[in-house]
Amino acid sequence: MSETKSVADLLANAPSNWGRWGEDDEVGALNYLTPAEVLRGVSHIRSGTVFTLQRLIGDPNGDPVWPGREPATRTMLMDEATWDSPDAPKFPGGLHYADDKIEAFLQGSTQYDALGHVWYDGKIWNGYDARTTIGGLDKASVAPIAERGVVGRGVLLDMARFRGKDNLDKGETFDHTDLQECARAQGVTIEPHDVLVIRTNFLKLFYEQGEKFYQDFREPGLTYSPELVQWFADREIPNLVTDTIANETTYEPETGIALPLHCALMRNLGVTLTELCDVEKLAASCAEDGQYTFLYVAAPLKVHRATGSPVNPLAIK
Structure with missing residues (x-):
């Protein structure tokens, strides 16, 4: 392990997109997804088959979350038993209804990160002061992403099946060269402005191991290198989507730094990160018919000043 002490040291010479789309920008690399890119994505629809990529909230088998967060809890407020009470509301015509609520971390399920979610050196995406996050994100919250929506050509990179x-x-790692080799094996080329959807199927272990899953917690995933970050910059990747909790290997192997790609890709390049997706049905379909490209569509919830938001992305083949 090297002597690097901070993510700022690690990324001292890393590429940046700050100012590229103006000093007021809050959606970063999603600016690459122009109307022409939407149409490019649409052109990859062959059968009209729709795959939803959200994991079930309140799964009886458990909800995987980042350590320290808790799964959502759903509370039933009204059901048929409510109407047994003589004090129950009465509606003309005899209407009864059910009502419930959830208490949840906004990043406790399949979700989008706001660009202001992670930072270092007192600056978030586009150079905004980190103190704009106090009490809620005044800049680079998830709301501008939700307002804009995310539509483009998606490419599934099935790293588990490839290996x-x-x-x-x-803790298993891979890099941009592995992504390209995986794509080549699948008969597809990663093109500029593609939404990258990566399958590890690592969360299979959560459903098999339960709480033991969190012991010595180290997810597999992309791992930092200057070359990888430059590759993302050169390919102008707008959105990284994975089936893991945090998109990248938990600790960078050479330095032990936690989640450096959150800083290099999201904070510096404005790449939007999407986590905790369920891509198993999509992956099975791609393996069966050999079509690994599709129209990717996502719109997180519009939550004011929020650091992230639940989402149910769609892959349309």
Whole structure:
């Protein structure tokens, strides 16, 4: 392990997109997804088959979350038993109804990160002062992403199947060269402005192991290198979508730094990160018919000043 002490040291010479879309920009690399890119994505629809990529909230088998967060809890407020009471509301015609609510981390399920979610050196995306996050994100919250929506050509990169595994292992890493080799094996080329959807199937272990899953927590995923970050910059990737909790390997192997790609890609390049997707049905379909490209569509909830938001992305083949 090297002597690098901070993410600021690690990324001292990293590329940046600050100011590229103006000093007031809050959606970053999603600016690459122009109307022409939407139409490019539409051109990859062959059968009209729709795959939803959200994990079930309140799954009886458990909801995986980042350590320290808790799964959503749903509370039933009204049901048929409510109407047994003589004090129950009465509506003309005899209407009864059910009502419930959830209490949840906004990033406790399949979700989009706001660009202001992670930072270092007192600056978030586009150079905004980190103190704009106090009490809620005044800048680079999830709301501008939600208002804009995300539509473009998606490419599934099935790293687990490419490596001949049911799932990647704890702490297993891969980089941009591996992504390109995976794409080549699938018969597809990663093109500029593609939304990258990566399958590890690592969360299979959560459903098999329960709480033991969190012992020595180290997810597999992309790992930092200057070359990888430059590759994302050169390819102008707008959105990284994965089936893991945090998009990248939890700790960078050479330095031990936690989640450096959140800083290099999201904070510096404005790449939007989407986490905790369920891509198993999509992956099975792609493996069966050999079509790994599709129209990707997502719109997180419009939550004022929020650091992230639940989402149910669509892949349309």
